Amino acid sequence: MIILNVGYDSTNYYLLGERRGRLLVDIGWPGTLPKMLGALKRKGVDPGEIGHMLATHYHPDHAGLVEEMKQFGTRLIVMETQIEAxxxxxxxxxxxDKFTPITGSNMQMLRFSESASFxxxxxxxxxxxxxxxxxxxxxTLVLxxxxxxxxxxxxxxxxxxxTNPEVAQSWQAIRALGATMIYPGHGPVRPLE
Incomplete structure (x- = not known):
């Protein structure tokens, strides 16, 4: 699986796959579409190649360009725990911030139990x-x-x-799926210790 980092402004955005049907994990700061398009261009990627996008969570630096990316035909994957966020x-x-509110168009709602098949x-x-x-x-997306x-x-x-038992449980779930490398939203890629 080809993984490209198209991040900018201290946040990593990862593009998975090849050509048509790529998956973008995390989706830019609000009002920064030119930066995202520039990062994609530097990697030789046309935005129309991105079939789907997934926000790891709904904070401005991870989901700020969702609505703008839909104009390229990119479909938003929304997990069951994210709807209210x-x-x-x-x-x-x-x-x-020039944030464009996220609409219900071009969305794929998923249950976690359906994610592997999807x-x-x-x-x-x-x-x-x-x-x-x-x-x-x-x-978290675990390959x-x-x-x-x-x-x-x-x-x-x-x-x-x-200091946070909820975080400890989340890391335990990630390890249980066999994760060996962490691709964080901020900072370098690193091995899971």
């Missing part, structure tokens, strides 16, 4: 699991090959398993 984006943003259908071998801790709506896309579920993002 989407409207909160309005609370986290101000007019100067992902297989789009060419991604893995599953999406709930990993609350940084926020209640956090999810069968061991890569885990954890968003902000790291100690540097105030999600410390030593």
């Amino acid at each position: 989407i409207p909160l984006m309005l609370k986290y943003t101000k007019p100067r 992902l297989r259908g789009i060419g991604v071998a893995g599953s999406i699991i709930p990993t609350p801790g940084h926020s209640p709506d956090c999810v 069968d090959s061991g890569e885990a896309f954890t968003g902000d579920l790291t100690p540097e993002m105030m999600a410390d398993p030593e």
Whole structure:
């Protein structure tokens, strides 16, 4: 599986797969579509190649460009624990952020139990699991090959398993799926210790 980091402004955004049907994990800051398009161009990716997108959680730096990316035909995957978090984006943003509210168009609602089958259908071998801790709506994509896309579920993002039992349980669930490498929302890729 090809994994490209198309991140900017201190946040990592990961693009999985090849050509048509790519999956974008985390979706940019509000008002920064030109930066996202520039990052994609530098990697040789046309935005029309991105078939689906998944936010690890609904904070501005991880889901700020959802609605803008839909114009390229990109479909938003929303997990069952994330539905109530989407409207909160309005609370986290101000007019100067140029956030475009997320609408119900071009969305795929999924239960966690359906994630592996759905992902297989789009060419991604893995599953999406709930990993609350940084926020209640956090999810992690764990590939069968061991890569885990954890968003902000790291100690540097105030999600410390030593002090937060919910975070410890989330990391236990990630390990149980065989994760070996962490692709965090902020900071470098690293082995799971």
